[in-house]
Amino acid sequence: MHPLVLSLAIHNHQPIGNFDHVIAEAADRAYAPLLGALERHPRIRLALHYSGPLLDWLKPHRPDLLERIRALVSRGQVEMLTGGYYEPILAIFPDADKRGQIEKLTHAVAAEFGVPAEGLWLAERVWEPHLARPLGEAGVRYTIVDDTHFHAVGLAEPQLLGYYLTEEAGVPLAIFPSLKRLRYLIPWGSVEEVLAYLRTLAESDVRADGREDVLDLALMGDDGEKFGLWPGTYEHCWTRGWVDRFFEALEAASWIRVTPPGEYRRSHSPAGRIYLPTATYEEMAGWALPADASARLARLRHELEGSRFAEALPFVRGGFWRHFLVKYPEVNTLYRLALRAGAKIHAMAPGAQQTQALEELWAGEGNCPYWHGVFGGVYLPHIRGAAFSHLIAAEALADAAARDPGPYALGEAADLDGDGHTEVRLATDVLALTVDPGRGGSLVEWDYRPVPRHLGNVLTRRREAYHADLLNAAAAGTLRGAAAEGVESIHTSAVRVKHPGLERHLVYDRTRRPSLRIRLVPQGTTLDQLRRDGQDDLGGLAADAHAWELDVEAGRAAVHLRRRAPIGGGRIAVERTIEAGAGAHGLRHGIRMRWEGTAPLRGILAEEWALGVFGSPEDVWAEAAGRRVPLHEPGTLPEARRVTVTEGYSGLALTFDLSTPAAVWCFPIFTISNSEGGFEQNFQGAVLLHSWSLDLASGDAWQESTRCQITFQRR
Template sequence: MPQKFHLTLLIHAHQPCGNFEHVLEKAYDSSYLPFIEHLEGHPRVRLGLHYSGPLLTWIEKHRPQYFARIKKLVQGGQVELVGGGFYEPILVSIPFEDQREQISRLAAYLEKHFGRVPSGAWLAERVWEPQLPTALAAANVAYTLVDDMHFLSAGFEPEELFGAYIAEDRGKTVWLYPGQKVLRYLIPFGKVEDVIAYLRDAASIHPGGVAAMGDDMEKFGVWPGTHEHCYKDGWLSDFFTALEENADWLAVSTPGEYLETRAPLGRADLPTASYTEMMEWALPTRVRQRYHEVLKEFSARPEILSFLRGGSWRGFFRKYPESNLLHKKMLRVSARIAAAPARHDDRKAADELLQARDLLMRAQCNDAYWHGIFGGIYAPHLRTDPWRNLIRAEAIADRQTPGALVARVELLDYDADGTNELLFTSLEAQALVKPSDGGTIAALDFRPAAATLVNSIRRRPEAYHTRLREAAGKPATGAVASIHEQTRVKEPGLERFLRYDRWPRHAFRVMIFDPARTQADYEALELREAVGFASGAFTVKSSAPYEAELFRTDSLTLQGKNPSAG
């Protein structure tokens, strides 16, 4: 008798730190609750569930009865809870010790509330880099899931993706599941019979093998049109029923359960990668547009597509300097907290440092550092939350560090762009001045209120703006599709308001322009300001804790004249 084929599902639920209360309430009612209700009705369907820390703490406070339902499913063996970074950081973007603490925090939380220590970890946005096995092993993580694209980029053949592999870094290992893109798009957007047909075909070729799929729970109710599709139209119930009806050849296993009885298929030395869409989003806009056209050109050539890759997640730091600045602030605060002297004899001081660590961990939540389909870095409330937490955490570290409360000015390459900035710090404020960019203030924090006063993002072209213009006036279709395949706007006519800034939206930029220019010119970004003064490099003549003198000599033309100006 041939071995059963396995399907392992890892469903991930997350809400960003700082998200609106009504968003969490709607997500709970539309997706998180009905998904569990349907799972309870199909006890032979077993799967892995991952909930991020921000979502778990909200549920604990506002919907505690949900925990009892999850715990019952866990105790019955139907659900395996999977760990990860508590505040859903991109692990490769944070310091090693922070990686371990993030993972340990979620593991401890799951053990406290559900009586289980997770063996696996959800990898935020499936962002993988080759050094991760060391970090994951240090945090007692046995396995994680990435995408088939990670494997295909390493030279694996599609038929090799029906098992689990071992990844290694400097002697430390972790199991890897290759999550299959075809299942991500079939579940729940394809027909149930097509999902079963795909699995049956795979089972005939790979008896005893496994097909893995990891994706968002939000696509079962939160994404546009999916609540009606999954629950009112019955897709999810039909899917679970079909899995149970095919139990004679198909075993639906939790991720850890499958690994207990299987040997790895071999090594997987994977390159830096994420899921296909993320690697496209990370590209600079013009390159992304060309890349998208190439993907369309070869869409019917799957043997070619495995050689086509976008950028890496770190590319967002180049694409969005605002993200890079936030990231470097986070790294600086992490280092300052780590360097603060331990005060074991002072309980209040020790508690403050623990609070600073938690604020830092919150600020590592990934959503504000990038942009894809959802708002991300463009969402002011998501951007503000990590800044506020970092300001508070740094203020605590300063209070704990002797001499750090003295007003000071530092000359340093704060944002790691190869040029020096001036960082002014006092008890009340912190300001980052960029002489290389018109002497502007890139960051200005009012520390008593933990408020960032310079927090606007540059308006820049995005690849989907072209599709927005093309979609203007076209009727919407009624089909339910993956959000990656949709072009949606909050209101018609938004394409008429697309404007692109010439400069980063820093404070105190020197704008010298012809006095004949009007308010309409300003709104249309047609001031034709003097470039040298607006964005040129200024020389630092002198600096002190509360002041600095910057200087630039240039020329400008006004009303036909060309006077020298300094």
């Protein structure tokens, strides 16, 4: 048995937009206790990473923690890591943003802790081969990825006890593998189990070409929140003392030396050259797949475990991280906004305006709302909304810098979402609207610039692979409350729920849930059918392609949409206009329909607005004709010409003035998603429907115009 070097890298992060009380809980239950353990065990030397948003929060709220980190750094016990300041998935953003984000955090680490940071924490360990060059050019000397990446090129576990060198266009980068087994054992296994596993590694005897010494490094990089914030871990790690017992065992083991990865790199030669494929950690690769494929992959892995084909498991890979941009179209909308705003900002003249715009851009690139797995991610509306707000502000700053002050209205037609089809964008000094003619002529992005906000920030209700676990556990009676005792990792098979009966609220939308589309449905269609997306849509008006024409004149920009669709033995001809005016805090939607058929057309026409309004049940409501209904539950309002939707805590009001009185229906959008604390229900906004009963004879026409006015009364 040879001596073993154990290297620990602990990543601490809180996303832009998270609630203060959540970050405070993480600081009290995870970040501060770990610092205390390090202070009690000076021989435990490791690497720490704090993302920019977390550092920004700690400065005013917990400066004492920063002082304690500085003390640990100054005595050589802690090595600081850099990364993208706002914790972006670096691979998907332009190199200028990669470098800017890395350099911003590197400078912040040097200013706050007085040391250079040469190692980089790679967000979600999402690796793509091209990263070596921009990371190296930003001054990074090493990064950490999962052993999954190394297994994919044929390396076995004993070959992972060191670091390797890769390059891109001749720019080198050292890459350390983080061992999955250690990630699962710490802190959920017993201390004895961890030491026993480390002993098996110390008994290996692998020597790399050109290196006399045996490979001797075991590295684990993982989230700091698992040491106290995840369910049951505070009691396990701190009340029952797992971390202190672990550190004591390491200090007592003469054959283990605990060393930060950067120090190891400076004192040991690499294990060899390597070129890794695109990869992330094993769980993330499964989450990136569509729900059916993700479930099949999980079953396949389970069947292979313990079988004679188990040795093939390292080569059974999941999906590609970028597929989240396909799996969740709302994420792609966010991403395309970042790319569009970024291109404009990087074309700005250097100076204070560009610097401010870059800060907004980078804040909107943080990874949390760009994916979903066990953590909330895109399902958390406050995190998703914060990213949209920063990107909307970024684009508004760039647009303002590109033209003379004053109101304006512009229009463009291009493939704005990368699907090969044309979308139409109407932009004014107040609004930016993206209309997708190919998907019902719907409004997929509705940006209000004075108070940066995506007003259509609603999430589609879609099936996730883990919904089967919820349904099966409910049927078997094995659901556990989120507060149930016991320590569990996020990989547990136990099914926890934060509220009883969540399985009864699983509802799925047939298509994406955008804003501002029209539906023609049969007479007798109920509000509950619409809420469950179980209505019979006539003529494909809500989802199918429309012809379009861009119309820009002085002071206004509009898109005209047309569709002729068969219904029964006739055809419905529909013309619509979506229009925004320079300086106007609102938009207009016009509808004109003509029935071409022998028999009368009888049905209900519904103008559907999906609204990204949030808050408690008392905080969001719709009102018309002197009546009010909360938007957390389905409701109806009397026929009216004016409808107002209010978000009480923010002062947002959306007022809809109709040329023809309409019956008003509304219902909430709730999603059921998994999280580290168990299954939860999230309010994702609400749908407002203005509905009219139609009875059209052949040749009859019908028309309506809706004006939506946006106001904010700051609270």
